[in-house]
Amino acid sequence: MSDEQITGxxxxxxxxxxxxxxxxxxxxxxxxxxxxxxxxHEDADDLLQDVLVKVWKALPTFRCDSQLFTWIYxxxxxxxxxxxxxxxxxxxxxxxxxxxLLNSHFDDDVHFNGDELxxxxxxxxxxxxxxxxxxxIIRYFDELPYEQISEILDTSVGSLKASYHHAYNKVKAYLExxx
Amino acid sequence: MKRTDDxxxxxxxxxxxFTVPEGYFENLASKLETVKAASxxxxxxxxxxxxxxxxxxxxxxxxxxxxxxxxxxxQPEEEISLESYYSQLVNDDFSEDEVVSxxxxxxISAEEITELSK
Numbered sequence: 001m002s003d004e005q006i007t008g009x010x011x012x013x014x015x016x017x018x019x020x021x022x023x024x025x026x027x028x029x030x031x032x033x034x035x036x037x038x039x040x041h042e043d044a045d046d047l048l049q050d051v052l053v054k055v056w057k058a059l060p061t062f063r064c065d066s067q068l069f070t071w072i073y074x075x076x077x078x079x080x081x082x083x084x085x086x087x088x089x090x091x092x093x094x095x096x097x098x099x100x101l102l103n104s105h106f107d108d109d110v111h112f113n114g115d116e117l118x119x120x121x122x123x124x125x126x127x128x129x130x131x132x133x134x135x136x137i138i139r140y141f142d143e144l145p146y147e148q149i150s151e152i153l154d155t156s157v158g159s160l161k162a163s164y165h166h167a168y169n170k171v172k173a174y175l176e177x178x179x
Numbered sequence: 180m181k182r183t184d185d186x187x188x189x190x191x192x193x194x195x196x197f198t199v200p201e202g203y204f205e206n207l208a209s210k211l212e213t214v215k216a217a218s219x220x221x222x223x224x225x226x227x228x229x230x231x232x233x234x235x236x237x238x239x240x241x242x243x244x245x246x247x248x249x250x251x252x253x254q255p256e257e258e259i260s261l262e263s264y265y266s267q268l269v270n271d272d273f274s275e276d277e278v279v280s281x282x283x284x285x286x287i288s289a290e291e292i293t294e295l296s297k
Contacts, residue, residue, distance in 0.1 A: 019215070023208050031204070035197050045203075052211055053218045114196025121192050141193065168187065175186045 003068040015059045036137045037080040039105025051079045073152045084130050102126040124174040132167035139164050
């Protein structure tokens with residue numbers, strides 16, 4: 001079902017059908033996006049469920065003049081930020097960094113089948129500050145245009161380009177020390 | 180030798196490196212039905228449950244001392260302090276009264292809460 005058709009269901013107040021259509025159309029894409037923030041499948045699964053429950057609860061507040069795509073992505077990126085905040089706090093309690101906490105979950109994850117380069121790029125992402133991480137994931141992996149990212153993150157295109165540039169160079173520099 | 184190519188242009192990096200358990204996406208919809216039903220019935224007290232560990236941890240942190248923690252924890256660029264975490268709890272999810280009552284219930288002293296809320 002297209003985003004326009006789903007928006008129509010929301011407009012008609014058919015939230016159950018709209019939600020089922022969102023789950024069918026968006027779950028997989030959201031999961032792969034969120035997986036880049038999470039250390040493991042279990043974390044990504046929790047995060048995805050949190051996002052979809054937020055979507056469900058917020059459906060009646062969806063303004064049909066906004067794009068469904070942007071709206072869902074915004075909820076997902078906000079939840080991803082909350083996930084990072086909560087995990088940073090957990091890491092502080094263990095006197096370790098968020099990066100090492102995420103890396104340890106990632107190292108233990110049996111649902112990773114990439115090669116060493118792919119493993120190291122994920123570790124480089126774990127090292128980035130939250131805002132740079134968001135921009136890097138959306139731009140590099142999801143390949144969204146800056147204008148769309150600007151709507152999702154409510155940040156100017158100029159600022160996004162600067163964040164992406166910093167993130168890109170950090171990830172690249174890290175990988176160059178390994179390969 | 181320094182690389183001359185851009186390693187981030189390697190096409191392997193855009194390939195999917197993660198997997199999911201078999202049938203994960205197929206079973207997600209039915210799993211969500213349960214979560215969806217439960218989410219509508221959550222009481223205000225229930226909403227605080229996920230923060231149980233965090234609240235209890237305030238006591239631990241207070242006893243160990245923020246100063247020691249700051250010395251031992253790696254400082255990320257956007258490190259969140261306990262004080263700002265407290266602010267986030269208040270701003271994002273709960274009223275200040277809810278957070279304070281909750282922390283008091285779990286043995287955090289009024290003085291410690293006052294310090295966090297400054």
